Amino acid sequence: SQTIHQWPATLVQPVGSPLSLECTVEGTSNPNLYWYRQAAGRGLQLLFYSVGIGQISSEVPQNLSASRPQDRQFILSSKKLLLSDSGFYLCAWSLTGPLHFGNGTRLTVT
């Protein structure tokens, strides 16, 4: 069966510091991969999605970026974090079916 791993689970970073969140999927090949963000008490917003290695589409302009160096690896990055980047970041995957989320990373920018 397919599993999705996301780390770290929690992260506290100062404003202006860099960010790297990693997500890997096991048990499937060539999945579609997604990064969603959930601000406190809010809904889920799609940030990036990828249909293959090196293929990234951005849904929302911001100071974040994403990369997919391997088929089952998806990375969310920032060179300089802003306070507004705080939130719950969720990696997700799908094939020709429902979206499945990882356990998420709770990011607090101080």
Add this chain to the structure above:
Amino acid sequence: GENVEQHPSTLSVQEGDSAVIKCTYSDSASNYFPWYKQELGKRPQLIIDIRSNVGEKKDQRIAVTLNKTAKHFSLHITETQPEDSAVYFCAAVEEESWGKLQFGAGTQVVVTP
């Protein structure tokens, strides 16, 4: 693009009563409508979904109905239990874009014993 509205934002029910959450969508091309349950501090988990060629789907105590003409769909939870307390999100998407879901703002459901 798609816009999904969800009501109510909070819902308190007595244990054993029913809960209903309603969503409307704007894009007539949307044909896949999942519902996710998110417990505090955890990831959203798919609980039920419906495609546009079906008007109703049921899974034990939960059911979803879809009115494509009116562009609205609803989640029904019967015989609510304390473990049903969570935030519920509806979403809509054109099936070819599976993961690019447009989510509603969520409904906080509180089931009191």
